[in-house]
Amino acid sequence: MISIPLAGKSSIADHMVIASGRSTRQVASMASKLAEKIKAETGRSPRIEGLPTADWVLIDAGDVIVHLFRPEVRSFYNLERMWSFGDAPPAGNA
Structure with missing residues (x-):
């Protein structure tokens, strides 16, 4: 997993996090659990794209x-x- 600071470089967000799962099942599980945690912390559900195929969520x-x-x-x-x-480090450093 890596975190890329975007503050002052892009208006879309302050940080970008990139991580990998070993399979579509693991990626989907990671996404669902993370969405639950975000909702618990912030009180609002995050927007999620790509969950049905889970190659890239x-x-x-x-x-x-x-x-x-x-x-x-x-x-x-x-x-x-x-x-x-x-x-950021080269790709593959998860």
Whole structure:
């Protein structure tokens, strides 16, 4: 898992978190549990995209955007490289 600070670099969120699960089942489980925790902490449900297929699930928790991937999909899209602005480790360091 990595966290990329976006404050001052993007208006979409202050932080982006990128993590991997080993399978679609694990990614879906991680997303569901995280959504429950976010709702318990904030009192509001985050927006979730991609849960039915669970290859790549995006959780929009307001100031934090979470991307959960299967490893092959994470490697293909390589969001770390796209959004890191030179301050994140290479893809695959989950």
